[in-house]
Amino acid sequence: MNADASTMIRFVNVNKWYGRDHHVLKNINLEVRQGEVVVVCGPSGSGKSTLIRTINQLEPINDGEIWVDSVRVNDPRTDINTLRAEVGFVFQHFNLYPHLTVLDNITLAPIQVKKITRDLAERTALELLERVGLAHKKDAYPANLSGGQQQRVAIARGLAMNPQVMLFDEPTSALDPEMIGEVLAVMKQLAESGMTMMVVTHEMGFAREVADRVVFLDQGEIVEDARPEEFFTNPRSERARQFLRQILAPLHQ
Amino acid sequence: MIDLQLVLDNRELLTEGMLYSLQLTAFATLGGIVLGCLLALARLSAFKPLSLLSAAYVNLFRSVPLVLVIFWFYFLIPYFGFQIGPDKSVFITFTLFEAAYFSEIIRAGIQSISRGQLAAAYALGLTYPQTMRYVILPQALRNMLPVMLTQTVVLFQDTSLVTIIGIKDFMGSTSVVASNNGAMTEMYTFAAIAYFCVCFPISMLLKRLHKRIAVIR
Ligand SMILES: Nc1ncnc2c1ncn2[C@@H]1O[C@H](COP(=O)(O)OP(=O)(O)OP(=O)(O)O)[C@@H](O)[C@H]1O
Numbered sequence: 421m422n423a424d425a426s427t428m429i430r431f432v433n434v435n436k437w438y439g440r441d442h443h444v445l446k447n448i449n450l451e452v453r454q455g456e457v458v459v460v461c462g463p464s465g466s467g468k469s470t471l472i473r474t475i476n477q478l479e480p481i482n483d484g485e486i487w488v489d490s491v492r493v494n495d496p497r498t499d500i501n502t503l504r505a506e507v508g509f510v511f512q513h514f515n516l517y518p519h520l521t522v523l524d525n526i527t528l529a530p531i532q533v534k535k536i537t538r539d540l541a542e543r544t545a546l547e548l549l550e551r552v553g554l555a556h557k558k559d560a561y562p563a564n565l566s567g568g569q570q571q572r573v574a575i576a577r578g579l580a581m582n583p584q585v586m587l588f589d590e591p592t593s594a595l596d597p598e599m600i601g602e603v604l605a606v607m608k609q610l611a612e613s614g615m616t617m618m619v620v621t622h623e624m625g626f627a628r629e630v631a632d633r634v635v636f637l638d639q640g641e642i643v644e645d646a647r648p649e650e651f652f653t654n655p656r657s658e659r660a661r662q663f664l665r666q667i668l669a670p671l672h673q
Numbered sequence: 674m675i676d677l678q679l680v681l682d683n684r685e686l687l688t689e690g691m692l693y694s695l696q697l698t699a700f701a702t703l704g705g706i707v708l709g710c711l712l713a714l715a716r717l718s719a720f721k722p723l724s725l726l727s728a729a730y731v732n733l734f735r736s737v738p739l740v741l742v743i744f745w746f747y748f749l750i751p752y753f754g755f756q757i758g759p760d761k762s763v764f765i766t767f768t769l770f771e772a773a774y775f776s777e778i779i780r781a782g783i784q785s786i787s788r789g790q791l792a793a794a795y796a797l798g799l800t801y802p803q804t805m806r807y808v809i810l811p812q813a814l815r816n817m818l819p820v821m822l823t824q825t826v827v828l829f830q831d832t833s834l835v836t837i838i839g840i841k842d843f844m845g846s847t848s849v850v851a852s853n854n855g856a857m858t859e860m861y862t863f864a865a866i867a868y869f870c871v872c873f874p875i876s877m878l879l880k881r882l883h884k885r886i887a888v889i890r
C-alpha cells in the first residue's frame with residue numbers, strides 16, 4: 421500500500437531484465453512526492469529511459485511493484501489505458517503525429533480516451549497552446565515546426581489529458597542548442613505550477629534550478645538520490661563524481 | 674487496323690463491358706484493402722496462431738495463379754451447394770485474391786511507421802484499435818498509396834481474366850464483337866489500345882504522386 425498519502429510515484433524493489441541476462445533495473449526503490457520535480461541522470465545505457473518508461477508500462481517489469489498515486493501499475497487488473505491517461509509522457513524525439521495538425525495532435529486523446537466533446541477539447545488545447553506560446557500554430561503540421569516548437573506542442577499534448585504526473589525522457593537532447601531554452605522554460609513554468617515531474621535530462625542547469633532531487637543511475641542501480649546542491653557540490657560516489665566531471669567539463673577530464 | 678464503325682455500332686456493349694471491369698476493380702480494391710488491413714494486423718499480431726493463419730492465407734493466394742483461383746471458385750462453390758453465379762463468384766474471388774497482395778503492402782506500410790508513434794499513442798492512453806485507426810493506419814496507408822494504386826492498375830488488367838468463365842467485362846465484350854463480326858485483329862487491337870489508354874495515364878500520375886509523397890515525408 422501507499423506509504424504516504426502525498427506519494428505520487430513509488431518503486432518498490434523493481435527489477436527488470438532484457439532477455440535472460442541483461443539486468444537493466446536492479447532493485448530500484450524510489451519515491452516521488454506530489455509536486456516534486458525529480459531529475460534522473462546517468463551515463464548512456466544506464467537504464468534511465470527504461471526506468472521512466474516502466475512508470476506507464478511502456479516497458480513491463482519482471483519483479484517488484486510500481487505505484488502511481490494509489491494504483492498499482494503492474495497489477496494485471498489495473499486498466500492500463502486509464503492509468504496512462506493520468507501520466508503524461510514527453511519523448512526525446514517528440515513523436516507528434518505527422519498526419520495531424522497541431523490542434524488535432526492535442527485533441528485526439530482527450531476526445532478518444534476521455535470522451536470529451538471536440539468543442540471542449542479544442543478550447544482546452546488552445547489554452548494550452550497559449551501557455552506554451554504556440555496558439556498561432558494551431559493549424560500547422562508538425563513538419564512545419566522547429567524542433568523546439570514541436571517539443572512544446574508535445575508537452576501541451578501531454579497536459580491536455582490533465583495528468584497527475586508528467587514524465588520527460590531527454591526532452592531537449594534532440595534539439596539545436598538555441599531551442600533548448602524555450603523548452604526548459606515551459607518545463608520550469610510547469611514545475612512552478614505544482615506538477616509532479618520526473619525528468620531524464622543532462623541539462624544540469626535545469627536540475628540545479630528546478631529540481632527538488634537528483635537521482636543518479638548507473639548500470640541499472642540508483643547510486644545517488646540527493647538534493648541538487650548536495651549532488652553537485654558533494655557527490656558521495658566516485659561514479660557520480662566521474663559522471664559530473666564528464667558532463668560539466670567534457671574537455672578537461 | 675481498327676474498325677471504328679464496328680466499335681461505334683457496338684458501343685453500348687463495349688461501354689457496359691468497360692464499366693463492369695471498372696466496377697470489379699473498384700470493388701476488389703476496396704474489399705481487398707479492408708480485408709488486407711485485417712490480414713496485415715493479424716500477421717503482425719503477437720498471438721502466434723493468428724499470425725500463422727494470416728501468413729498461410731497470404732502465401733497460399735500468392736502462390737496460385739489467379740486464373741486457377743477464378744476457375745476454382747467458379748466450379749467448386751456450386752459443388753458445395755451455393756448457387757451464386759459467375760458475377761458474384763468473381764467479385765468474391767478478386768477480393769480474396771487481392772486481399773493477399775494488399776495485406777503485404779499494408780504490412781510493410783505499418784512496419785515503416787516508427788515505434789515512437791506507437792509509444793506516443795499508448796502513452797496517452799489510446800487502446801490498440803484506437804492507435805491503429807487514428808495514428809498508425811492513416812500514416813501507413815498514405816505512405817503506401819502509390820504502391821496500392823499501382824496494384825490497382827495491375828488488378829484492372831487482371832480483371833480481363835474473367836472472360837474465361839464467360840463474363841462480359843471489357844475483354845469479354847470485345848471478344849463477342851470480334852467473333853460475331855469476324856474482326857479479331859481489329860477488335861483486339863482496339864482493346865489493347867483501350868487498356869493502354871486507361872492504365873498508362875494512371876501510371877504516369879502515380880509516378881508524380883510517388884515523388885510528391887516522398888517529398889512530404
Ligand atoms: N528493447 C530493448 N531490448 C534489449 N535491450 C535494450 C532495449 N532497450 C534498451 N536496452 C538496453 O538496456 C540498457 C539501458 O537502456 P536505456 O535506453 O534505458 O538507457 P539510457 O540510460 O536511457 O541511455 P541513453 O542515455 O543512451 O538514452 C542499454 O544497455 C540498452 O542497450
Ligand SMILES: [Mg+2]
Pocket residue numbers: 468469470589590
Ligand atoms: Mg534514454
